[in-house]
Amino acid sequence: MKKIKYRIVYNRKKQLDNQGKALVQIEAYLSGRKSYFSTHIYLKPDQWNTRASLVCNHPHAEELNYMLEEFILTLQMRELEAWKQGREICLQLLKGTGEDTASENKLIPFGRKWIENSSIRQSTKSNLNTTLSLLDSFSPSITFRQLDYKTLLSFEQFLKNKKLGMNTIAKHFRHIRSILNEAIRQGLIPKELSPFAEYKIKTTESRHTYLLPEELEKLEQINLSRKKHTLCHSLDAFLFCCYTGLRYSDFIRMKQENFIQADNGLWMTFKSQKTGTVTQIPLSHLFQGKAVRILYRYPNLDDFFHIKPNASVNKELIRIGKLAGIEKHFSFHTARHTNATLLYKGVQLATVQKLLGHRDIKTTQVYGEILPQTIIKELKKCKF
Known part of the structure; x- marks a missing residue:
């Protein structure tokens, strides 16, 4: 035997x-x-x-x-x-096969356990878990062997039906690929079993949403005095990030010690959670010191930098945008894109890279949008 x-x-x-x-x-x-x-x-x-x-x-x-x-x-x-x-x-x-499939061969439980025990950033864990939640709603008991080329195509269509964009779908598929690669490294499945040898992740050129100067001015001038206090707080946080380029993940980590008063004005210095890059921003010299004036409204800075979860703030920004008469849909991260695009208009590329804390200048180059006002201004210089 x-x-x-x-x-x-x-x-x-x-x-x-x-x-x-x-x-x-x-x-x-x-x-x-x-x-x-x-x-x-x-x-x-x-x-x-x-x-x-x-x-x-x-x-x-x-x-x-x-x-x-x-x-x-x-x-x-x-x-x-x-x-x-x-x-x-x-x-x-x-x-095991069928109902006897071992739990370690089921993709979602394996992925959850790996994410929990991994040393990756908490924000990355959250993103990976979001992907697994979508996969769970698509096929809760899916195994590694069931995740073949045809299943990936079906899952892609499932995400399209949820009105997700191509680049968002690509992000979720990269997450699934990372989980499969970990299963391969742990010896759970052979390398040749990965469907990503045949399935190619598709992306499209992304265009960052940003606010035009006149749209930013509408937000600066809107009167929310009769509205809920949280709307005022969310708006101040959003505008502060328009003037500084902060990500949400860095904004909520700001403390009193991140601000330094120097002879030439107030500076903000911090280490980016996403890239680990140390960034120094001269608040008094950017956007006529508007960020500094927002800070003065909050005697306790811990209160200012303690805001609702990102998703909740985004919902409030939709409401604020409607009240301000802005038709464009924007989120909290739009503030960073707005900052970068407006800076790019009058500051050298290397300076923008430094202020945004980008490690690669190619990341900064995507903000090279030409604003409509700039086009008109340049055309007026020409004599046809």
Whole structure:
């Protein structure tokens, strides 16, 4: 009778992740073939006893070793059940089919667990989880093997039916590809199983939404005194970011210590959460110091930089835009695009890059929009 042999393998690929850890896997061997199963346990080299195949020097070593034993026992039980049913013993039966599919072969639970244990930024985790939520509404029990080329096309159409743009859809597909690549690295699925060898992620040239000077002026002059206080707060936060180019993620992290009073005026200095770039902005010298005047309205800066979640603020901006008579749909991030576009009109590209905290000047170049007023001004100079 054929019998599968099992052993615990640590750091099979001989490489550590960015936390200096490697994966523990279970190797199943039968008739010259091997299959590997992720235990989702990551350890540092000094936490693994190679000779004894045990976790050591770990605060939860006993529990982890018990988990490894249970994992092997689960595989052995699947093998035994197949033998009782008279089925052929093979490595594939360990993975399970139909209703017996192992949870580690289901894409969404695997993705959720990987995201939770990953060291990536919280904002990135949130974006990845949003993608998984969409995939869950499309096919909640989808497995890695079910996610083939045709399924990706169906999911693409599913997202189009939700009125998502091409670039937004592309973002979600890149997230799915990242999760699949992690499953491949952990040995859950072979590389050739990835449908992205055939499916090509499609994008279109994006155009940033920004406010024209006259639209920005409408927001500056709107009277919200009779409206809810939160609308005034959201508007001030949006305008502040129009004058400074701050992202929402950086705005909500601002503190009193980020502001420095120098001989030449007030400066704001911070390290961008997204890029890690240190940026210094001379508030007194940008947009006639309008950002400084907004700050003076808030004696406690912690109150000013504590605003609602991004989605909630965006809903309030839609309401504010209608009250101001602006037909254009804009969000909080539009403030950054507005800042960049208006700066580009009169400041050198390298300066705009520095103020926005871009690491690559190509990122800054996309803001090279020519405003209608600029066209008219230049044409008046010409003599036809």
